Amino acid sequence: MSEGAHYRFPPSEAYPLNRCLYALKSDPAFIERFLADPVAATLEMGLTEGERADLRRMDRDALVARGAHPYLVFMAGLRLKIAAEPGTLEYF
Amino acid sequence: MTHPLARAVVEQGIERGFDLLYTQDAKLDYAFYVPLHFVMPEPARPIVPLHVNVYLPPQPTPARCHAWGAALGEILRARPERVALIASGGMSHFPGTDRYASPEFDYDRALLDLLRDGRGRDLARVTGEELDKRGNIELRTWITLLGAVGDVRADVYCYEPSWHHGNAVVEWPLETA
Numbered sequence: 001m002s003e004g005a006h007y008r009f010p011p012s013e014a015y016p017l018n019r020c021l022y023a024l025k026s027d028p029a030f031i032e033r034f035l036a037d038p039v040a041a042t043l044e045m046g047l048t049e050g051e052r053a054d055l056r057r058m059d060r061d062a063l064v065a066r067g068a069h070p071y072l073v074f075m076a077g078l079r080l081k082i083a084a085e086p087g088t089l090e091y092f
Numbered sequence: 093m094t095h096p097l098a099r100a101v102v103e104q105g106i107e108r109g110f111d112l113l114y115t116q117d118a119k120l121d122y123a124f125y126v127p128l129h130f131v132m133p134e135p136a137r138p139i140v141p142l143h144v145n146v147y148l149p150p151q152p153t154p155a156r157c158h159a160w161g162a163a164l165g166e167i168l169r170a171r172p173e174r175v176a177l178i179a180s181g182g183m184s185h186f187p188g189t190d191r192y193a194s195p196e197f198d199y200d201r202a203l204l205d206l207l208r209d210g211r212g213r214d215l216a217r218v219t220g221e222e223l224d225k226r227g228n229i230e231l232r233t234w235i236t237l238l239g240a241v242g243d244v245r246a247d248v249y250c251y252e253p254s255w256h257h258g259n260a261v262v263e264w265p266l267e268t269a
Contacts, residue, residue: 005149005221005224005225006186006189006191006224006225006227006229007147007148007149007224007229008149009149009150010148026119026121060188064188069147069148069188070187070188070189071147071187071188072188073188074187074188074192075187075188
């Protein structure tokens with residue numbers, strides 16, 4: 001798959017970031033921990049300071065540039081939005 | 093892996109040259125429960141969930157999906173159970189990218205015309221790059237099913253574009269023994 005593809009091979013350095021995004025997508029207990037204490041939750045996942053800052057802002061382009069999978073960024077953002085504003089599911 | 097059909101699919105798939113993996117604890121997400129919500133009869137029937145990696149490169153090629161589907165069809169036809177094969181996956185769709193709000197509806201419509209004509213096997217020749225470019229990477233699940241159903245003409249019940257997605261409901265009516 002070319003470098004210009006929408007969905008690219010994730011670099012190994014981005015493994016903790018992608019595991020964290022996957023947990024936000026699929027693990028309700030982790031979402032609760034993240035919402036209660038994002039610093040502790042993301043440290044627990046081994047994220048770097050830069051990754052944690054981009055995740056706090058949900059800066060998609062910055063996260064993808066770090067090797068995050070776009071689908072995981074999308075789904076993690078969606079689950080956090082639903083957690084913050086129940087009832088938003090219909091819109092997405 | 094509790095149902096005999098599940099074990100037959102894995103064992104016979106491997107015998108036919110497809111290096112399948114199984115898991116005892118994968119969670120089933122919306123790709124499974126949304127279609128099942130609409131089609132599962134009462135009382136509920138056992139399901140054998142099959143995953144196809146569509147999003148994480150390196151994905152299987154469309155040709156490989158089609159070949160696996162053809163083998164799967166042969167395995168299922170030799171089984172005593174009556175089986176419904178269901179494929180779930182988005183049509184034009186670019187989640188997490190700048191293309192999210194501009195799907196390729198024309199590509200979807202041309203695709204549905206091709207399925208109506210019973211030319212599903214043409215999709216075995218599409219490249220992974222094209223699927224990525226057209227927002228149809230999830231079509232790998234459809235292509236797998238197409239390998240199993242062969243050249244049967246599809247009944248396209250509907251196609252509904254949304255602001256970020258093309259949605260279709262399609263059935264391939266097969267002769268039952």
